Amino acid sequence: MLGGAFAEGIDLPGDRLIGAFIATLGLPPFNEFNEALKARLGARFGQGDDYTYQIPGMIKVVQAAGRVIRSPEDEGVVVLMDDRFAQPKVSALLPSWWQLGNHSSY
Numbered sequence: 001m002l003g004g005a006f007a008e009g010i011d012l013p014g015d016r017l018i019g020a021f022i023a024t025l026g027l028p029p030f031n032e033f034n035e036a037l038k039a040r041l042g043a044r045f046g047q048g049d050d051y052t053y054q055i056p057g058m059i060k061v062v063q064a065a066g067r068v069i070r071s072p073e074d075e076g077v078v079v080l081m082d083d084r085f086a087q088p089k090v091s092a093l094l095p096s097w098w099q100l101g102n103h104s105s106y
Helices: 032-045 048-066
Strands: 019-022 077-080
């Protein structure tokens, strides 16, 4: 879960949760505060969009996958549904040990 009532504090041990479909990048909302943060981080580090939107969004994606794979003994499938996951800039933010399957658009 990328948000809502089931995003925190839920543990489904064993084979009670064997997969997750992640439909989006989990980007923070576009609002006045985040845009000010983006401008400040852009001025300071040159990567305001990455630090404000991309990286926090991908952290949510990895945390959602962590609901399925919590230990070395766990097995499951995580389906990344958004076409943007295939973009090199986005996929570079995913854990290097994730096996990304074939990507196709419909």
